[in-house]
Structures are given as C-alpha cells and as structure tokens.
Amino acid sequence: MIADDQALVRGALAALLDLEPDLTVVAEVGRGDEVVAAAREHRPDVALLDVEMPGIDGIAAAAALRKAMPGCKVLMVTTFGRPGYLRRAMAAGASGFVVKDTPARQLADAVRRIASGLRVVDPTLAAETLASGDSPLTPREADVLRAAREGGTAADVAGQLGLTEGTVRNHLSSAIGKTGARTRAEAVRLADENGWL
Structure with a gap:
C-alpha cells in the first residue's frame, strides 16, 4: 500500500513496484487519515508512507497503523530526510526510512527486506541522525x-x-x-x- 499526497509520485511508486514480479500494490491513498481504513480493507504486508501528508502526517499514520494492524510493516518514503523525522518514525513503529531519490531497485529491495522482518534505513540519514543527537526540546x-x-x-x-x-x-x-x-x-x-x- 502507498500513501502519498502527491498523485504523480504515488502513481510512479505504484508503477515501479508493480513491475516487480513478486510485489503488488493493493491500495493507494493521498491522506494520512485514510491509511488505517485502506489497510484494514486491503490487508497489505507493507505500507509505504510519506511523512508530510494532509489529515495526519505519515509518522502519526505509522503509529495508528501499527496499533490497528501490528502485522503490517511500515516503510517511510519521503523527500524530507531529516534526522528528527527518522527518530520519530522509528519510535512510531516504522521498520524503515528511505528518501524518494532511492533507486527503484533499492526501493523494491527495501520493501522485500521489511516484509521479511528486517529494518532498512538510508545510510546517510542514519549517520546524520546519530551525529545530531536527540531533540533538545521538551x-x-x-x-x-x-x-x-x-x-x-x-x-x-x-x-x-x-x-x-x-x-x-x-x-x-x-x-x-x-x-x-x-x-x-x-x-x-x-x-x-x-x-x-
């Protein structure tokens, strides 16, 4: 399942993943507050969520999805590779975090790895996150x-x-x-x- 508020991006991701013989996109939504209902209806193994979406953001959608359907793994796919987003997404139960300029083969591989129970994190963002430390804000x-x-x-x-x-x-x-x-x-x-x- 793919959740992204940009229809062109959402469609492109779906088309790329559908080219893979072992992957099928079962649902697409454009708002964070549509994620749980679509997942309940279509039962995806993995949900690809954008961070910034209307309704609720992808991180809140990830937390809601993990609570409603713990068996559905979450891969955050975003333009905004920010250390704080990575920390918050992982705390919300995401299994992975990649940026949208990830090559198609690597994205498909990330979906497979997450479906098998592994974690996948963009290595550059992981290094930046470790270097930046936690948020200083209460x-x-x-x-x-x-x-x-x-x-x-x-x-x-x-x-x-x-x-x-x-x-x-x-x-x-x-x-x-x-x-x-x-x-x-x-x-x-x-x-x-x-x-x-």
Whole structure:
C-alpha cells in the first residue's frame, strides 16, 4: 500500500513496484487519515508512507497503523530526510526510512527486506541522525513552536494550547535558547529542519 499526497509520485511508486514480479500494490491513498481504513480493507504486508501528508502526517499514520494492524510493516518514503523525522518514525513503529531519490531497485529491495522482518534505513540519514543527537526540546516546547508556526501572538498560542501567556513566553524563550536561534520564527525553522516538530 502507498500513501502519498502527491498523485504523480504515488502513481510512479505504484508503477515501479508493480513491475516487480513478486510485489503488488493493493491500495493507494493521498491522506494520512485514510491509511488505517485502506489497510484494514486491503490487508497489505507493507505500507509505504510519506511523512508530510494532509489529515495526519505519515509518522502519526505509522503509529495508528501499527496499533490497528501490528502485522503490517511500515516503510517511510519521503523527500524530507531529516534526522528528527527518522527518530520519530522509528519510535512510531516504522521498520524503515528511505528518501524518494532511492533507486527503484533499492526501493523494491527495501520493501522485500521489511516484509521479511528486517529494518532498512538510508545510510546517510542514519549517520546524520546519530551525529545530531536527540531533540533538545521538551514535548511542550515542541507544541508551543508548532502553534507558533502561524505567526500569532503569545496570547494566540496560549489560547490555542490552553496555557497562560507567561507560560508560552517561557517555553518560547527556552526553545529559542535550545535551538540556538535569535527569534521564535528562526527557532520554528530550525526545529522544522531538524524534524523535531
């Protein structure tokens, strides 16, 4: 099964994998919140999930899929090879993580290996992930930065998260310091680039 919000990419992946004599794409979806229902209906052995999709992102979809159908293995296939995404995807139960510029034969091999119970991770991304370390942000600091993406005031973020303005300012200040940023917009950008949000 393939889940990717870009129809052209989704179709190309399906066509490439269907060329393999031992692989069959049984379902395609364009939103993260469609993954579990499609998997329940079509019973795939492996689900290829993009990270950034509407509805819910691929990492949340991976966690939901692993809970609903533990026998279905998850391979994250994304344009965004960010260390934080790799850590979060593996923590959510993904068995593999590759970038979309992986050659077709390697992608097919990754699907086979994951179906057989092995893990597959892009080696360059694995090295970057080890070198970058864990996210320095607490879960609440990450929540505040996610809410701050829209550019609202501290009061807007506080209202959205059910916090006081002072608490939001404290979390923003801490996140700015931990990311080495000068502004909250830069902190959001750096946290996004590292896959921490």
